[in-house]
Amino acid sequence: MTKMIAALLAGAATLAVTASAQAEADGEAVYNQACMACHMTGAAGAPIRGDEAAWAPRVEKGIDTLYTHAIEGFNAMPPKGGQMGLSDEEVKAAVDFMVEPVI
Numbered sequence: 001m002t003k004m005i006a007a008l009l010a011g012a013a014t015l016a017v018t019a020s021a022q023a024e025a026d027g028e029a030v031y032n033q034a035c036m037a038c039h040m041t042g043a044a045g046a047p048i049r050g051d052e053a054a055w056a057p058r059v060e061k062g063i064d065t066l067y068t069h070a071i072e073g074f075n076a077m078p079p080k081g082g083q084m085g086l087s088d089e090e091v092k093a094a095v096d097f098m099v100e101p102v103i
């Protein structure tokens with residue numbers, strides 16, 4: 001019985017690893033690590049993920065403008081969310097993840 005449970009757990013772990021490996025440049029992970037503190041709470045006026053009214057006028061500027069603002073900073077939005085160790089690609093993936101529910 002114990003063996004069977006262990007086998008089931010191992011199978012579940014393998015599935016979890018496979019699922020996350022399939023996500024590209026992991027925008028969700030970057031968001032959780034570098035952006036959530038402001039973009040989930042609205043701290044300092046940050047647009048909250050999933051808030052259509054807050055994002056509509058921003059999305060209208062075009063995704064490239066949003067990428068640039070996320071990478072270089074925009075008013076109270078710090079460059080790369082203040083995490084200069086992130087690559088541009090990682091920041092772009094996080095932007096994609098952030099606007100995905102509203103576009």
Ligand code: HEC
Nearest residue numbers: 034035038044045046058066069070075076077081094095
């Ligand atoms: C310290 C808080 C803070 C963190 C951390 C942060 N942001 Fe922001 N972000 C803001 C604020 C505040 C604004 C609104 C700026 C404005 O419109 O004046 C903003 C705006 C934005 C915008 C919209 C820019 C535009 O042109 O309208 C994007 C895209 C964005 N952030 C992406 C990110 C990403 C991606 C991360 C993580 C890598 C991140 N932010 C981390 C505070 C933060």
